[in-house]
Amino acid sequence: DAPAPGDFIRDIVAQDLAGGRHSRIITRFPPEPNGYLHLGHAKSICLNFGIALENNGRCNLRMDDTNPAKEEVEYVESIIADVRWLIDGWADHCLGLVPAGAKPARSDRDGAAPDYHAAPAAPGAADTAPFFASDYFDALYAYAEQLILKGKAYVCDLSPEETDAYRGAPDQPGRPSPWRDRIIEESLDLFRRMRAGEFPDGARTLRAKIDMASPNVWLRDPLLYRIRHTAHHHAGDGWCVYPLYDYAHCLSDYIEGITHSICTLEFVPHRPLYDWILEALGLPRPLPHQYEFAKLNLAYTLFSKRRLLRLVQEKVVSGWDDPRMPTLSGIRRRGVPAAAVRNFARGVGVTKYDGVTELPVYENAIRDELNRVAHRRLAVLRPLKLTLANIAPGETIECAATNHPGDPALGARPLALTREVYIEADDFAEVPPPKYHRLKPGGEVRLKYACIIKLDEIVKDAAGNITELRCTADLATRSGQPDSNRKVKGTIHWVSARDAVDAEVRLYDRLFTVPEPGADDNYLGHLNPHSVEVLTAKLEPSLKDADAETRYQFERLGYFALDRKDSAPGRPVFNRTITLKDTWAK
Numbered sequence: 412d413a414p415a416p417g418d419f420i421r422d423i424v425a426q427d428l429a430g431g432r433h434s435r436i437i438t439r440f441p442p443e444p445n446g447y448l449h450l451g452h453a454k455s456i457c458l459n460f461g462i463a464l465e466n467n468g469r470c471n472l473r474m475d476d477t478n479p480a481k482e483e484v485e486y487v488e489s490i491i492a493d494v495r496w497l498i499d500g501w502a503d504h505c506l507g508l509v510p511a512g513a514k515p516a517r518s519d520r521d522g523a524a525p526d527y528h529a530a531p532a533a534p535g536a537a538d539t540a541p542f543f544a545s546d547y548f549d550a551l552y553a554y555a556e557q558l559i560l561k562g563k564a565y566v567c568d569l570s571p572e573e574t575d576a577y578r579g580a581p582d583q584p585g586r587p588s589p590w591r592d593r594i595i596e597e598s599l600d601l602f603r604r605m606r607a608g609e610f611p612d613g614a615r616t617l618r619a620k621i622d623m624a625s626p627n628v629w630l631r632d633p634l635l636y637r638i639r640h641t642a643h644h645h646a647g648d649g650w651c652v653y654p655l656y657d658y659a660h661c662l663s664d665y666i667e668g669i670t671h672s673i674c675t676l677e678f679v680p681h682r683p684l685y686d687w688i689l690e691a692l693g694l695p696r697p698l699p700h701q702y703e704f705a706k707l708n709l710a711y712t713l714f715s716k717r718r719l720l721r722l723v724q725e726k727v728v729s730g731w732d733d734p735r736m737p738t739l740s741g742i743r744r745r746g747v748p749a750a751a752v753r754n755f756a757r758g759v760g761v762t763k764y765d766g767v768t769e770l771p772v773y774e775n776a777i778r779d780e781l782n783r784v785a786h787r788r789l790a791v792l793r794p795l796k797l798t799l800a801n802i803a804p805g806e807t808i809e810c811a812a813t814n815h816p817g818d819p820a821l822g823a824r825p826l827a828l829t830r831e832v833y834i835e836a837d838d839f840a841e842v843p844p845p846k847y848h849r850l851k852p853g854g855e856v857r858l859k860y861a862c863i864i865k866l867d868e869i870v871k872d873a874a875g876n877i878t879e880l881r882c883t884a885d886l887a888t889r890s891g892q893p894d895s896n897r898k899v900k901g902t903i904h905w906v907s908a909r910d911a912v913d914a915e916v917r918l919y920d921r922l923f924t925v926p927e928p929g930a931d932d933n934y935l936g937h938l939n940p941h942s943v944e945v946l947t948a949k950l951e952p953s954l955k956d957a958d959a960e961t962r963y964q965f966e967r968l969g970y971f972a973l974d975r976k977d978s979a980p981g982r983p984v985f986n987r988t989i990t991l992k993d994t995w996a997k
């Protein structure tokens with residue numbers, strides 16, 4: 412990967428290192444396991460892992476799993492796989508996972524934070540699993556008791572609706588809760604009983620005692636804990652009080668020794684609360700700091716996990732990994748290389764200003780990478796049969812095809828020209844438009860890697876449909892033959908009918924027809940009815956052994972990848988990753 416250009420966060424990191432504020436940089440990527448990761452997350456992954464990589468540091472993968480209602484193990488597993496895929500061979504050695512032995516067994520917890528500072532920093536060997544914020548529930552609970560004891564948090568009996576009403580609108584001060592000055596002992600007792608399960612959902616909360624008049628509503632005595640009688644996918648069923656995001660996040664960062672906690676701009680107003688909680692506890696070790704950058708928005712694309720989930724639930728797509736989805740599992744299945752995503756993220760850069768990235772920026776990053784690595788192959792999507800009268804049935808004319816015009820290291824493969832071949836139906840025109848250089852009555856065209864052919868006769872059925880073209884091959888125009896330099900204007904692709912492999916091929920188009928499908932809630936009304944077209948194509952025989960890791964260019968048609976899920980032995984399925992050029996009609 413090329414080095415990332417500088418940005419304001421990298422400047423801060425460099426200053427912190429130069430000024431001796433930190434000796435080692437530790438970042439984190441903290442997804443909530445309530446859906447699959449998408450391209451927006453990839454921007455954050457590339458930034459956090461990139462900073463770790465450039466500074467010989469580490470980036471922890473942490474499940475931000477404090478809300479049991481929407482989280483699932485399926486999501487945890489997909490997140491791990493997607494992060495590994497994206498950083499593989501690039502920053503995988505910076506991946507911070509829980510070092511074996513560092514995590515206390517669930518039975519011998521006393522509320523102490525697991526001491527990940529003391530854990531071996533060397534990545535690789537001992538790593539076992541991602542970090543889970545829910546592994547800190549004991550520690551977070553113990554810190555909460557400390558806040559109560561310091562008079563900095565109280566148990567509040569207002570209902571959720573009353574809490575909102577008392578908090579008030581941003582332009583007027585809020586009203587203090589009647590429970591704000593509850594004595595410490597009573598709050599402590601009630602908090603313990605909340606934890607013990609004595610009260611129903613919503614009956615009480617734990618709140619920080621900050622400033623009900625603050626112009627920043629996040630500082631108006633924010634909730635730290637609420638009651639939820641729900642089991643947790645990772646922490647089990649031992650809890651009925653759950654910490655809120657702002658409380659759990661800063662402390663999770665602290666526990667893991669994070670130096671730079673990088674998030675998106677909507678968290679700017681949360682930053683004073685992040686700092687307040689850490690400072691209120693008077694913690695002994697250096698504190699993490701939060702920095703914010705602009706989210707990735709991509710034209711014609713939805714990123715909200717909640718909305719993507721709805722596409723899955725309503726079967727608009729076949730699943731989170733449908734190749735039309737902007738999820739990392741979707742684009743991977745479609746054939747987008749991880750390096751293309753990283754190049755894209757690097758190109759988009761890191762700023763403090765929200766904007767929308769145009770789709771060609773993403774698509775060209777994919778094309779650039781695929782052009783570099785893809786093996787060239789011949790395939791025919793809409794076959795039209797062509798008979799070469801001067802090649803005998805059963806005869807084989809050996810030809811050779813290079814696998815990559817710019818990379819001889821990728822080698823060549825044999826290709827057999829036979830009496831019957833398929834060409835693309837639209838590479839022939841009975842009544843050609845002006846300047847048509849493909850096959851036409853009386854015309855000549857070159858079959859790529861083979862020779863020039865001449866059209867002799869058009870065969871039609873009783874209904875007048877063209878069923879076959881009869882041609883003559885000029886075998887002296889093959890490579891290495893005397894007339895190999897003879898030029899004709901058109902070159903077309905072809906596949907031997909005798910040797911062809913049938914394959915299902917899926918051509919994709921954007922899922923939405925409008926540039927900002929997320930602008931309103933009617934995104935389902937903006938679906939592109941032609942976002943997928945399924946064909947039965949004829950492939951050159953070498954593609955019988957295609958594998959899902961190799962990238963292919965079907966010449967003149969685009970870049971394709973074997974679908975790892977739907978392909979069966981002898982029955983390959985290919986997804987078109989992207990066309991060779993931007994063909995979207997504006």
Ligand code: ATP
Binds near residue numbers: 442455475706716717
């Ligand atoms: P969504 O709104 O899509 O559900 P989220 O922000 O709620 O996303 P998280 O799982 O909390 O999802 O995100 C994990 C990390 O990825 C966070 O640090 C978040 O800031 C970052 N992130 C999420 N979406 C984007 C985006 N579009 N661009 C850059 N970073 C993002």
Ligand code: MG
Binds near residue numbers: 443
């Ligand atoms: Mg979030």
Ligand code: MG
Binds near residue numbers: 716
């Ligand atoms: Mg979200």
